[in-house]
Amino acid sequence: MPVKQDSFSPEKKGFNDGGTTIQEDGPSPLGRHSFFKRILGQVLGTYILAESDDGLVLIDQHAAHERILYEQLIKRQASLETVSQDLIVPETLDLSARESDALSKILEELISFGFDIAPFGGSTYVIKAIPSIIDEKEAAPLIVDILENRIEEKNDFSKKDWLEQTLVTVSCHSALRANKPMNFQEMERLLTDLEHCKNALHCPHGRPTMVTLTKDRLEKLFKRVV
Numbered sequence: 001m002p003v004k005q006d007s008f009s010p011e012k013k014g015f016n017d018g019g020t021t022i023q024e025d026g027p028s029p030l031g032r033h034s035f036f037k038r039i040l041g042q043v044l045g046t047y048i049l050a051e052s053d054d055g056l057v058l059i060d061q062h063a064a065h066e067r068i069l070y071e072q073l074i075k076r077q078a079s080l081e082t083v084s085q086d087l088i089v090p091e092t093l094d095l096s097a098r099e100s101d102a103l104s105k106i107l108e109e110l111i112s113f114g115f116d117i118a119p120f121g122g123s124t125y126v127i128k129a130i131p132s133i134i135d136e137k138e139a140a141p142l143i144v145d146i147l148e149n150r151i152e153e154k155n156d157f158s159k160k161d162w163l164e165q166t167l168v169t170v171s172c173h174s175a176l177r178a179n180k181p182m183n184f185q186e187m188e189r190l191l192t193d194l195e196h197c198k199n200a201l202h203c204p205h206g207r208p209t210m211v212t213l214t215k216d217r218l219e220k221l222f223k224r225v226v
């Protein structure tokens with residue numbers, strides 16, 4: 001798989017092995033060279049099976065895609081480059097009073113992510129545009145999820161935490177689901193994008209994106225060595 005050399009800058013640090021910390025530019029934890037040697041196929045409609053120098057790798061397609069989207073969102077957010085898509089049919093959001101109150105407090109931030117949401121009288125709002133990575137069908141449930149998170153945070157939330165949590169929620173709603181068949185081209189694209197992530201080993205919730213069955217482990221399992 002081709003790896004663009006310009007995405008790795010050895011002099012910059014910033015790789016963080018867990019959690020949702022917004023990171024500086026840094027090298028991929030998977031190293032400078034193409035990590036995945038060969039894609040073997042999709043298993044259970046949910047995992048990609050691949051070969052690396054270390055052994056056999058199982059990649060969780062949802063967790064991997066979540067990680068890729070999350071890092072793309074961070075980059076866009078940092079560069080204030082938001083890519084929006086207008087909804088052909090604007091979607092109406094009927095909110096509770098608490099949700100409506102929460103929305104008014106975070107409307108500006110949502111606009112900075114690429115949402116266009118306008119009040120429509122009372123606690124009704126209209127979603128006119130959404131960030132381009134989000135599927136139209138996900139727009140309303142995503143907004144409600146973000147508002148519920150905001151309400152749970154009460155008043156002692158920091159803007160940075162809120163931002164991170166919102167980016168995680170957006171990535172989760174936009175990522176490939178389990179039980180989604182993928183062709184080789186789609187799998188190759190996903191793994192190449194994952195190789196370029198700064199924290200390729202974990203999804204933004206902290207779950208692993210991949211599990212490796214090493215050569216040593218296989219040899220032990222088959223009792224080639226004791």
Ligand SMILES: [Zn+2]
Pocket residue numbers: 063066172203204205206207
């Ligand atoms: Zn996750």
